[in-house]
Amino acid sequence: MTSLVERAEEWAAYRILRAPDLVLRHSTVRRPIAVDGQRLEPRTQHALAVLARGGRPPLDQMMVVDARIEYERMPRVFEDPPLPLPRVEDGSIPGPGGRLPIRIYGPRAGNQVLPVLVYFHGGGGVIGSIDTHDGLCRILAREADCLVVSVGYRLGPEHPFPAAPEDALVAFRWALRHATELHGDPRRIAVGGDSMGGCLAAVVCQLARDAGRERPCAQWLLYPGLDRSTTTRSMELFADGFMLTASMLNWFMDHYLGGADPRDPRASPALHPRLDDLPPTVLVTAGFDPLRDEGHAYADALAGAGVEVRRRCHDGLIHGFAQMTGVVGVARRALVDAAAELRAIFGAT
Structure with a gap:
């Protein structure tokens, strides 16, 4: 308390x-x-x-x-009071290790069928919840004009890797099966997330493709962490002083991986040997972010593999800017812009 x-x-x-x-x-x-x-x-x-x-x-x-x-x-501290929406519902779904909390956001009153974004929160796989990202998801639901299903996946160190990607895949498949009863369009179900959540969304797309089963129609990746096996130039430039630090990254990975191989594509989706045949992608980076360069590299690799990529880099912002929308007007506009890109993909699907 x-x-x-x-x-x-x-x-x-x-x-x-x-x-x-x-x-x-x-x-x-x-x-x-x-x-x-x-x-x-x-x-x-x-x-x-x-x-x-x-x-x-x-x-x-x-x-x-x-x-x-x-x-x-x-x-x-950093956000405005919650944006009112016609529909905000808490619930839970079955997961590999027990029930997972979810929160469903709807931007419209009534039962109109809308596309769906299955959302995974950030926090390094160690912290964060559907509550920490409530404000962000409300803005996404309104600006992308879609249902948002925010998922509380299992966290390390209590539930070390690969618990989180297992939960993320199960949540996506649950949304597919239950889309109609949610008043969602089963043909337009995307996955997305910020930071670690962006990593999980990328992993879900790869796992779904590799399994030869239904796939997300899009992936929405907000300053994602995609390669835990290397040190990039942006990690060195922004190692300290810009919210997310190099020591924090190490702390997160120690608690999240629990000794697992950081080169496992489920932890570092940028290292998957196949990056083709993945859905249209919105990939957003921040200029003052240690994760900036791996986001740029993944966007380049996806585009090189023939994937449609809509990329945005906001040079003056930091990691986590989407949770600073109450105090940084540019951050709110950046989030709205990224949501508009997802809305455009939904409209073209």
Whole structure:
């Protein structure tokens, strides 16, 4: 339970993060940050400065249970109040290790049949939930004009790899079987996610293709982690100071993989020997993100294999920007733009 002190800290941060532009120009963003020919977006720079002054330890210096609690706090600070939607339903579905929580979002009243996005939240496979990504999924449902089925898959270290990709595949197949009763179109079921969730979405597409069974009609990948076997230039450039750090990545992988081979394509889908015959892809990266370069490399590889790829790179933003939409206007516009790309694919399917 959040204490009164923590609530007061959240309220103070909430107000400071929404300071007028004039205040920012005379405080935290007097000296712009530029790296690799990119300039950090001013409100993002302000948010990072506020976090740095907050005195809280980084997630990788916490116990897992405390990191999860801290991550659950973030939407209350960085996002606006939840976007009202005509349909928001909680439920659960059977999974390989027990029932999995889901939340269904619908942008329209009534029983009109809509395309479906099965969504996997980020958090390195260790933290995160359907609650941490509630605001993001609400925006996606409205802007992509689709049903969103947000899935609470199993997390490490309690449920080490490959529990998460197993759950993700089961969730996609459940959506296929139950699309009609959800008032969804079984011919237009996509998968998507941010960060680790983007990895899981990519894995589901590969596993479905390899099994010769029904496949997603699209994959929506938001700053995904796709190759845990190597160190890229962006990992070195943005190893510290931009929300997601190199030490956090190592912490996540240690708890998620549990000693498994990081080169397994279910952990690093970029290493799958076949990247052809995959669905149309929306792949979004952030300029100040350690995962930027592997996202670019995967987009290039998919395009080279003949896959339709709609790519966007937002040079001034950081990893996790889609959960900062209440304080960074550019981040909200970037999320809306990515949702519009998915909507276009649904319209062409």
